[in-house]
Amino acid sequence: MQCPSCQFENMPGSGNCARCGTSLTLAAATIDVHPPRAGKLVRTAPSLLGVRRAWNRFFPSVQSALASVWGGSENAIARWPTFLECIVPGLGQMRRGDRAQGWLFFGTFALLLSLGILLMGTTAGSLLLGLAFAAHVTALRDATAGSFALLGDRLKHALLVAIGLFMLLYLPAGWAITRVGTPFRLTQGLPPFNQGDVLWYSNVAKATAGDLVLYEVPSVSLAGNRNDGYPARIVVAGQRINRVVAGPGQVVQWNEGQLLVDGSASRYQPASARLLQMEDALTVPRGRFFILPDNLLPNAVAISPEQLLTVSLVAEERVLGPVFLRSYPLNHFTVIR
Amino acid sequence: MARFDKLEFGSESEEPEKKPVQNRVEKDEKYWAHLASDNRRKGNYENALRYYSRTLELDKNVVAAWVGQVQMLVQLGEYPQAILWSQKALEIFPAQSELMAAQAQAECRMANMKKAHALSDGALQQRGDSAYRWQVRGELMVATKQKTDEHCFDKAQLADRDWLVPLESALIYCHYKVFSKAQLKAKAAVEGAPDAYHAWYVLGVCQSKLGFDSSAVSSFERCLELCPRHIEAQRHMGDLQQSQWPFSRIFRRLMNRN
Numbered sequence: 001m002q003c004p005s006c007q008f009e010n011m012p013g014s015g016n017c018a019r020c021g022t023s024l025t026l027a028a029a030t031i032d033v034h035p036p037r038a039g040k041l042v043r044t045a046p047s048l049l050g051v052r053r054a055w056n057r058f059f060p061s062v063q064s065a066l067a068s069v070w071g072g073s074e075n076a077i078a079r080w081p082t083f084l085e086c087i088v089p090g091l092g093q094m095r096r097g098d099r100a101q102g103w104l105f106f107g108t109f110a111l112l113l114s115l116g117i118l119l120m121g122t123t124a125g126s127l128l129l130g131l132a133f134a135a136h137v138t139a140l141r142d143a144t145a146g147s148f149a150l151l152g153d154r155l156k157h158a159l160l161v162a163i164g165l166f167m168l169l170y171l172p173a174g175w176a177i178t179r180v181g182t183p184f185r186l187t188q189g190l191p192p193f194n195q196g197d198v199l200w201y202s203n204v205a206k207a208t209a210g211d212l213v214l215y216e217v218p219s220v221s222l223a224g225n226r227n228d229g230y231p232a233r234i235v236v237a238g239q240r241i242n243r244v245v246a247g248p249g250q251v252v253q254w255n256e257g258q259l260l261v262d263g264s265a266s267r268y269q270p271a272s273a274r275l276l277q278m279e280d281a282l283t284v285p286r287g288r289f290f291i292l293p294d295n296l297l298p299n300a301v302a303i304s305p306e307q308l309l310t311v312s313l314v315a316e317e318r319v320l321g322p323v324f325l326r327s328y329p330l331n332h333f334t335v336i337r
Numbered sequence: 338m339a340r341f342d343k344l345e346f347g348s349e350s351e352e353p354e355k356k357p358v359q360n361r362v363e364k365d366e367k368y369w370a371h372l373a374s375d376n377r378r379k380g381n382y383e384n385a386l387r388y389y390s391r392t393l394e395l396d397k398n399v400v401a402a403w404v405g406q407v408q409m410l411v412q413l414g415e416y417p418q419a420i421l422w423s424q425k426a427l428e429i430f431p432a433q434s435e436l437m438a439a440q441a442q443a444e445c446r447m448a449n450m451k452k453a454h455a456l457s458d459g460a461l462q463q464r465g466d467s468a469y470r471w472q473v474r475g476e477l478m479v480a481t482k483q484k485t486d487e488h489c490f491d492k493a494q495l496a497d498r499d500w501l502v503p504l505e506s507a508l509i510y511c512h513y514k515v516f517s518k519a520q521l522k523a524k525a526a527v528e529g530a531p532d533a534y535h536a537w538y539v540l541g542v543c544q545s546k547l548g549f550d551s552s553a554v555s556s557f558e559r560c561l562e563l564c565p566r567h568i569e570a571q572r573h574m575g576d577l578q579q580s581q582w583p584f585s586r587i588f589r590r591l592m593n594r595n
Contacts, residue, residue, distance in 0.1 A: 004398035004399070004400055004430075005400055005430040005433050006433075006464065020430070020431060020432055020433070021431045021432075022429070022430045022431065022433075023429065029397070031397055031429070033390055033393035033394055033397060034390050035386070035390070035406050035407075035410060035418060035421075035422040036418045036421055036422065037415065037418060038414075038415040038417070038418055049414075049416070049417075052447070053416075053446075053447055053448045054448075056447055056448035056449055152514075
């Protein structure tokens with residue numbers, strides 16, 4: 001009885017081929033001979049299959065490349081030194097024995113990153129951070145490139161490394177930094193700060209009385225009189241930085257040229273006494289802050305107290321957060337309390 | 338006696354009725370296998386797959402049909418299904434070299450290179466020799482950018498002189514976008530079978546990818562002479578006959594450089 005697979009002559013009556021084990025009673029067996037077919041979704045969206053193939057192609061090459069750098073098996077990829085090599089540019093090259101190249105990558109990245117962080121919020125800072133990212137991608141791509149002959153393959157590999165690094169490292173790191181503080185650059189002078197200064201504010205911490213905050217002034221048109229008696233109209237809008245004098249529920253009143261909060265003299269008095277001439281005590285409503293409008297209005301215009309209150313009582317949602325740091329210019333690096 | 342005059346005995350004019358010879362084709366497993374092979378040579382992989390299944394409905398012992406099914410699934414781009422089916426076939430025919438090679442090809446297309454290499458090694462270690470095992474080996478070399486791919490495809494050609502071998506080698510090269518080598522294989526196929534329109538079509542595709550538009554037009558024209566209803570050839574002809582920016586042609590040549 002000849003085996004259909006290897007053509008070996010078996011004894012009559014044998015159930016399986018003595019050489020290859022193929023069943024010799026296949027004709028009597030009930031076997032489905034129609035192969036499974038790809039679903040409609042895969043046929044209409046072949047990119048789904050392409051994602052799987054790209055993963056199968058990309059991940060093992062990174063695994064094997066890092067394994068060769070690490071000197072261990074590919075199963076060691078999940079260990080922490082491998083992740084360290086992805087985070088620290090140049091470490092892979094150093095472990096490979098190419099110390100000069102490793103230090104070059106690391107030094108370049110460290111310098112660009114440091115300067116970028118110092119100048120964060122400025123155009124130069126953004127540029128330096130971008131260059132640091134590029135240096136990191138280059139270092140990691142050099143460590144994991146393998147042998148790609150075609151230009152297209154090299155470009156694809158570089159793109160995958162850049163996207164992976166951005167999604168897995170830089171995006172979470174950026175999110176974490178924004179939880180601490182957000183830089184912004186002043187487009188106009190707000191005494192005591194100058195135009196071009198980079199300040200950091202926290203959009204997580206809640207503002208309290210005494211904090212210097214960045215807030216959005218409610219857009220309002222105020223009517224007043226100039227010092228020479230002529231009427232004037234002022235439109236107030238935009239972002240300002242000022243001190244929170246009183247929080248929700250606190251009582252603010254003006255007494256003998258002094259601003260009182262909850263009966264005691266406030267530590268923060270307005271720069272100009274004419275600014276707040278309230279006759280009655282004011283309880284700061286819930287969901288609002290009382291913020292001194294020191295740099296809000298020109299000195300040459302007198303505004304009624306009622307109108308001043310409209311720009312002094314700021315809704316909580318308009319307060320972006322307390323300002324805690326001035327990072328630029330570097331010679332005026334200050335922690336703000 | 339007159340009444341017996343008209344009796345007929347042994348009349349030569351009367352001949353027994355001849356029944357017409359019926360050239361009925363017996364649709365056995367060989368018939369369906371032949372039909373599957375024929376469709377495969379024409380590039381009709383879906384039909385070929387169905388005919389391989391018909392072959393197996395009649396005789397499950399036809400290993401070539403099992404192999405053919407996996408090969409057609411690979412040609413149709415259904416790689417996970419090809420892997421599944423080859424695994425099932427290997428359960429029935431353990432250590433069958435062609436099936437191992439077919440699974441290796443499907444694994445290679447899914448970029449599972451380790452498994453593909455192991456299966457290809459296993460296939461080559463089995464008894465006998467076949468073109469398909471060497472073709473799959475060549476595909477692995479192409480996929481991993483190694484330089485021995487030409488040697489493997491040459492071995493395949495030596496094992497089987499059929500013109501389908503260089504044609505399928507060309508299709509492998511096309512899949513990995515190595516169009517310069519694909520063109521050479523397609524030319525060999527065309528020389529082996531000048532009347533095979535699918536070979537002319539594949540040659541035309543390779544030439545158009547390399548930027549040899551006039552040669553590609555000639556190839557597609559020849560394909561359409563042999564098969565006037567070839568839709569893909571008509572589409573490619575239409576694309577080529579439209580004016581193109583030279584920069585796109587230069588960029589195509591640059592990206593396909595190897």
